[in-house]
Amino acid sequence: MRQITVFQLSCIGISLFITFLLVFAIASLFLVPDLEDVWKNLWSDEMRFSLKLSMLTGIVSTLMVMVFALPIGYALSRFDFPFKGFVKTILDLPVAFPELVLGLCLLLLFGNTLVGEVFRRLSVDLVFTKQGIVAAQFFTALPYASRILKSTFDYINPRLEFVSRSLGYTQRETFFNVSLPLAKNGILAATVISFARCIGTFGTVLILAGGTYMKTEVLPMTLYLNISYGNMGMALTSGIVLTTVSFIAIFIFEKAEVGI
Amino acid sequence: MKRVWIMMMVVLIGTAPVWGADLMVFSGAGLMKPMEAMRKNFEQQHSVTIDVHYGSSGEIFGMVAAGQPCDVLIPGAEKYTQDALKNGWVEKETIRKLVLHLPAIAVPKGNPAKIKGLDDLAREGVRVSIGDPKAPAIGRVSKKLLTKAQLWDRVQPNIRVYAPTVNQLLIYVALNQVDATIIWKDLTSWAEAKGKIEVIDIDPGRNIIKTIPTAVCTRTQNRALALQFNDYVASAEGLSIWKEWGFEPCAK
Numbered sequence: 001m002r003q004i005t006v007f008q009l010s011c012i013g014i015s016l017f018i019t020f021l022l023v024f025a026i027a028s029l030f031l032v033p034d035l036e037d038v039w040k041n042l043w044s045d046e047m048r049f050s051l052k053l054s055m056l057t058g059i060v061s062t063l064m065v066m067v068f069a070l071p072i073g074y075a076l077s078r079f080d081f082p083f084k085g086f087v088k089t090i091l092d093l094p095v096a097f098p099e100l101v102l103g104l105c106l107l108l109l110f111g112n113t114l115v116g117e118v119f120r121r122l123s124v125d126l127v128f129t130k131q132g133i134v135a136a137q138f139f140t141a142l143p144y145a146s147r148i149l150k151s152t153f154d155y156i157n158p159r160l161e162f163v164s165r166s167l168g169y170t171q172r173e174t175f176f177n178v179s180l181p182l183a184k185n186g187i188l189a190a191t192v193i194s195f196a197r198c199i200g201t202f203g204t205v206l207i208l209a210g211g212t213y214m215k216t217e218v219l220p221m222t223l224y225l226n227i228s229y230g231n232m233g234m235a236l237t238s239g240i241v242l243t244t245v246s247f248i249a250i251f252i253f254e255k256a257e258v259g260i
Numbered sequence: 261m262k263r264v265w266i267m268m269m270v271v272l273i274g275t276a277p278v279w280g281a282d283l284m285v286f287s288g289a290g291l292m293k294p295m296e297a298m299r300k301n302f303e304q305q306h307s308v309t310i311d312v313h314y315g316s317s318g319e320i321f322g323m324v325a326a327g328q329p330c331d332v333l334i335p336g337a338e339k340y341t342q343d344a345l346k347n348g349w350v351e352k353e354t355i356r357k358l359v360l361h362l363p364a365i366a367v368p369k370g371n372p373a374k375i376k377g378l379d380d381l382a383r384e385g386v387r388v389s390i391g392d393p394k395a396p397a398i399g400r401v402s403k404k405l406l407t408k409a410q411l412w413d414r415v416q417p418n419i420r421v422y423a424p425t426v427n428q429l430l431i432y433v434a435l436n437q438v439d440a441t442i443i444w445k446d447l448t449s450w451a452e453a454k455g456k457i458e459v460i461d462i463d464p465g466r467n468i469i470k471t472i473p474t475a476v477c478t479r480t481q482n483r484a485l486a487l488q489f490n491d492y493v494a495s496a497e498g499l500s501i502w503k504e505w506g507f508e509p510c511a512k
Contacts, residue, residue, distance in 0.1 A: 210421035230322025
């Protein structure tokens with residue numbers, strides 16, 4: 001018979017306690033506001049604008065993140081190259097970086113430096129614009145995706161790739177026909193997490209894109225602006241929309257059954 | 261093992277009262293520097309702890325409206341205190357006018373767009389940022405004074421960004437991301453901004469000058485201490501701190 005120790009009980013107890021608190025916190029977001037009010041807010045011009053902008057920028061950013069994260073994840077997992085440790089640390093840095101600091105760094109970079117000038121020459125202005133939102137989301141979400149993809153590739157047995165190579169396929173053909181299909185779940189998980197991260201990015205967007213009402217207003221910005229306007233109903237509605245998006249994302253993520 | 265858990269619980273419960281401060285003050289974000297100085301002085305003199313929540317005036321007003329615990333309310337413009345009074349959230353006899361809040365134009369060092377006054381904000385190609393007219397007090401005032409000067413319609417196309425907080429305006433000017441912004445003059449005297457920006461006064465005839473008030477909230481949990489702090493920020497010592505940070509005291 002299995003004996004339940006005090007230690008076991010404590011661990012389970014703490015898990016349950018925190019889960020309870022979180023469930024209550026999330027539930028109050030749905031229970032406190034007047035549902036009719038929420039429904040009305042959901043169809044307001046501001047919310048429709050912000051939801052549309054969030055979806056659009058989120059999808060564009062996620063696609064860009066994946067295009068960059070796949071080769072990064074593969075390189076970090078499979079190849080050895082000089083300064084690999086340094087590269088890994090720097091790529092992971094934004095995970096631990098406060099979003100506001102990241103936003104400030106990007107504002108400095110795209111503002112008055114040579115890099116910003118190059119982008120402006122290509123008629124991509126990233127300060128106070130919708131493109132800026134995408135840039136902010138891209139840099140915030142990229143490390144999450146590249147981390148997930150690296151560990152996905154780590155778990156794929158390199159022998160399968162060797163077999164493919166020995167049958168005469170090139171490295172590139174092997175990557176697209178063997179490694180990628182095997183990494184299917186990891187790719188799905190990375191996509192979902194990146195999208196959720198993009199949608200939720202606040203600080204970076206606030207500083208780089210400015211957070212202007214009905215111009216660079218994405219969902220977290222709607223929440224923040226309406227707190228500043230003293231419009232709790234609208235703030236709660238954007239909170240509910242954001243929570244719903246993350247719920248769906250986490251659900252898909254769990255379904256994909258991939259550990260990070 | 262069990263003993264460790266019990267001890268942890270005891271420690272947690274025992275320290276709980278330390279987490280809550282004796283006084284909760286809601287203050288406009290633009291008043292942070294003098295408020296922090298006064299908070300430290302008051303805490304030392306009375307050996308109490310004070311929590312100050314800084315936010316845009318609209319935000320802290322909304323928080324009081326939502327019933328958040330607040331003892332002293334010091335927003336960036338008197339309108340908010342008057343509105344709070346109408347709703348019965350602050351005590352009328354505790355309202356004190358503290359200092360003047362004077363809007364001014366801030367430009368990056370060297371004044372790249374050669375701004376000389378309000379009219380230049382309407383010139384084509386000038387990159388302007390102002391506070392969101394719905395959020396910080398400066399946003400409302402900027403829109404109002406531009407409307408009063410009959411410039412709003414012409415300035416609007418130049419506005420690159422409406423910032424939800426005052427301090428963002430300062431960053432954007434200091435980093436040369438905009439050519440001009442309208443901001444509280446006292447903010448520009450902050451040490452951080454020194455050497456990065458230049459200030460251009462707005463013609464007094466076209467300016468809108470605000471006063472910053474303080475008031476004790478009706479829902480205060482610690483009325484005696486709240487009154488003391490309320491008096492302190494309006495005292496001679498308090499006013500000298502306001503002056504140190506570039507605010508002008510209200511002429512009595």
